[in-house]
Every structure is written in structure tokens, then in C-alpha cells.
Amino acid sequence: MRITCPLCGERDRREFYYYGADDYLRRPGEGAAPEAWDSYLHLRDNPAGITRDLWHHEMGCSAWLVVERSTITHEIRSVKLVSDVQEGGK
Amino acid sequence: MAELLATSPLEGLVPLSAGPFTLSDAGVARITSVAPFAGKEKAVSAALKKAHGLAFPAPNTVISKGEARIVWTGRGQAFLIGADPAPLAGIAALTDQSDGWAVLRLDGPEAERVLARKVAVDLRPAVFGEGAVVRTALGHMMSVILRAGAGFEIFVFRSMAHTAVHEIGEAMRAVAARG
Numbered sequence: 001m002r003i004t005c006p007l008c009g010e011r012d013r014r015e016f017y018y019y020g021a022d023d024y025l026r027r028p029g030e031g032a033a034p035e036a037w038d039s040y041l042h043l044r045d046n047p048a049g050i051t052r053d054l055w056h057h058e059m060g061c062s063a064w065l066v067v068e069r070s071t072i073t074h075e076i077r078s079v080k081l082v083s084d085v086q087e088g089g090k
Numbered sequence: 091m092a093e094l095l096a097t098s099p100l101e102g103l104v105p106l107s108a109g110p111f112t113l114s115d116a117g118v119a120r121i122t123s124v125a126p127f128a129g130k131e132k133a134v135s136a137a138l139k140k141a142h143g144l145a146f147p148a149p150n151t152v153i154s155k156g157e158a159r160i161v162w163t164g165r166g167q168a169f170l171i172g173a174d175p176a177p178l179a180g181i182a183a184l185t186d187q188s189d190g191w192a193v194l195r196l197d198g199p200e201a202e203r204v205l206a207r208k209v210a211v212d213l214r215p216a217v218f219g220e221g222a223v224v225r226t227a228l229g230h231m232m233s234v235i236l237r238a239g240a241g242f243e244i245f246v247f248r249s250m251a252h253t254a255v256h257e258i259g260e261a262m263r264a265v266a267a268r269g
Contacts, residue, residue, distance in 0.1 A: 007149040007165055008225065012210040015227055059227040061149070063165040081165070 001074065003067060006081050008060045015059035021045070022052040022066050025082065048072055054082065099192040099251040106259050109266025111198035113258055116243050118193040122175040124160070125167045125183040133181045138170075141177040152223050152236055161223050163234055192251035196258065197241035205242060207261035209235065213242070229257045 001013040021044050028036040045051070049072055055065045064082040069075065098115050106113040124146075126134040131146055138144040143155035147162040158173035175184045196204060202213040208229045212218065215237070223236045231254060234245035246254040 009150070011226070014210070059232055060225045061164040062167075083165070 001076075003055065003065070003076060004079050005057050005060055005063065005065065006079060006084075007063055008057065011057070011060060015057060016065075017056040017058045019054040019056060019064075022054055024054055025066070025086065050077065099248040100194065100255065103251060103255040104194065106255065106262070108259065108262040109198075109269075111196065111201060111204055111262040111266060113255065113262065114195045114197075116193040116195040116238075118171060118191070118243075118245075119188065120172055121187045121191060122170045122173075123163070123167060123183075123185040123187050124170050124175065124178060125185075127181060127183065130181040131166075134178060137177045137181065142170075142173045144170075144173070150223055152221050154221070161234065161236060163223075163225055169234070190248055191245045192248050192254065194244040194246070194254065194258065195238065195241060196244060196262075197239075198262075199240070201241045203265050204258065204261045205235070205244075207264065208257055209233075211235075213237075228254065231257075 002010050003013060003016055004010045023040060023044065026040070028040050049070060050068060051071055052066055052068045055067050057063050057065060066080045066082055066085050068077040070077070098117075100115040104114050124134065126146065135145040138146060138160065142158040144153050144158060144160045147153050147160055147168055149162055152159055152161045159171045161169045161171060163169050169187070178184055198204070202215075202218070205213050209226055211224050211226050213224075213235065218224070218237055220237055223234060225232070225234055227233065228235070228244065228246065231246050231250045233254075236243040244254070244258070
């Protein structure tokens with residue numbers, strides 16, 4: 001499996017560290033209901049198909065990435081910098 | 091007070107040779123990490139231009155001017171080598187890393203054959219020519235690898251000097267043995 005880092009280019013999967021679902025980018029605001037925190041911390045989808053998760057290019061440029069990939073075909077659809085996704089607003 | 095002597099992390103480990111390949115201490119003197127503050131990339135480039143004739147480098151590139159060089163090393167970060175970082179004060183986070191790195195120089199015909207044993211990135215001259223740099227894994231070590239003429243400069247953490255020399259030396263011997 002190879003991931004194309006937006007900065008470094010195509011690299012071997014061993015250069016990257018897997019963190020988890022991109023739900024971690026949607027942290028509940030201050031004073032959010034306990035249910036929102038429960039969901040943020042513990043509840044994850046387990047899709048057969050497209051999923052989005054966070055990877056860290058730890059052996060490369062040290063950027064955090066959002067990788068959209070298919071759990072069925074292992075196709076990687078897109079790789080974006082978390083910094084770009086966050087700055088784009090949500 | 092004790093008299094302390096500065097020694098290279100590669101002291102006693104190199105030079106090393108195997109067949110046509112040599113591994114030596116690149117003797118890089120001053121390394122400063124430069125991380126422009128948010129929104130200050132252009133100001134940093136302008137200050138580098140004025141002081142050293144350099145600019146903040148694009149990903150995977152090195153800019154050189156005489157003895158001074160600036161090497162891209164990650165998102166929003168570059169190493170200024172052999173130049174005074176003082177003109178960047180206030181617009182970038184500056185960290186002296188001169189003692190943090192062991193810098194090796196690998197020479198020999200098609201030296202990328204040696205690195206191919208340890209690095210999963212294509213380093214052949216056609217795709218990795220003068221002015222190119224990668225941050226990647228050398229075996230299990232983090233490294234910064236630059237094209238330097240027919241050979242390479244390889245930066246690893248100071249604490250990894252012994253392991254890096256051992257691993258590259260092993261690859262040099264293996265490739266040399268194949269002729």
C-alpha cells in the first residue's frame with residue numbers, strides 16, 4: 001500500500017502512522033452534551049466501502065493527513081493535509 | 091574547569107570504504123531549524139534573499155548560494171545550513187540543531203544502488219537530481235537525504251550515528267560484492 005503525501009509525493013505505507021477515524025477532527029465544543037463526547041471518543045462507523053481516517057507522515061514531513069480510502073478495494077481516493085481541511089472551515 | 095573538546099558524532103566511525111564506495115563525515119557546521127510563523131512565509135523568504143541570496147524552499151528542494159544552503163525538511167520547516175539565522179529573528183521559530191545531527195557523505199558510482207537497500211524512495215539521478223531532498227526512512231531511522239553531486243548527504247539524528255554507519259556500511263559491502 002502506498003500513500004501519496006501532498007507534500008512528499010508517493011511513499012510506502014511504512015512511513016505513515018495510522019491514528020484513527022477523521023471523527024477526531026470534529027471535537028465537540030465547550031459545554032457539549034455528554035452524548036456528544038461519548039460519540040466523539042467511542043462511537044465509530046465500520047463501513048464496507050469509503051472511509052476517511054487520519055494518518056501521520058511520521059518518517060517524512062510530519063504532516064497530519066486525511067486519507068479517503070475504500071475498505072473493500074483498498075483504493076485510496078484522496079489524501080489531504082489536515083491543516084488545509086481545517087482552514088477551509090466546516 | 092574541565093577542558094571540553096567538541097567531537098563529531100561520527101568520530102572514529104568513518105571514513106569507511108567498500109569497493110568503489112566511500113562513506114565519510116560531511117563536516118556540516120551550523121544547522122538552524124527555521125519554521126516561519128503563521129503568515130510569515132513571504133517575509134522569511136524576503137529576509138533570506140536579502141541576507142543570504144536564498145528563499146524558503148518548496149517541498150523536497152534545496153536552495154544553495156555559495157556556502158549557504160536551505161533544505162526543506164518538513165511541513166513549514168527548513169534547515170538553514172552554514173549561514174547566520176539572525177536576520178530571521180521574530181518572523182520564524184529558530185532552533186540551533188548543529189549538534190543534533192550526524193551528517194554522512196556517500197560517494198561512488200551509482201551510489202543510489204547502496205541506498206536502495208535501505209530507502210524505499212527512488213533516488214536515481216533522473217528523478218533525484220541536484221537540489222533534491224527527501225525526508226524518509228533509512229532502515230528504521232528518520233533521515234534527511236540530499237543529492238550531492240554523484241553522491242548523497244545523509245542526515246540522521248546524532249544518537250543514530252553508529253547504527254547509520256553500520257547499516258550503510260553493510261549495504262556498501264553487499265553492493266560492492268556484486269561488482
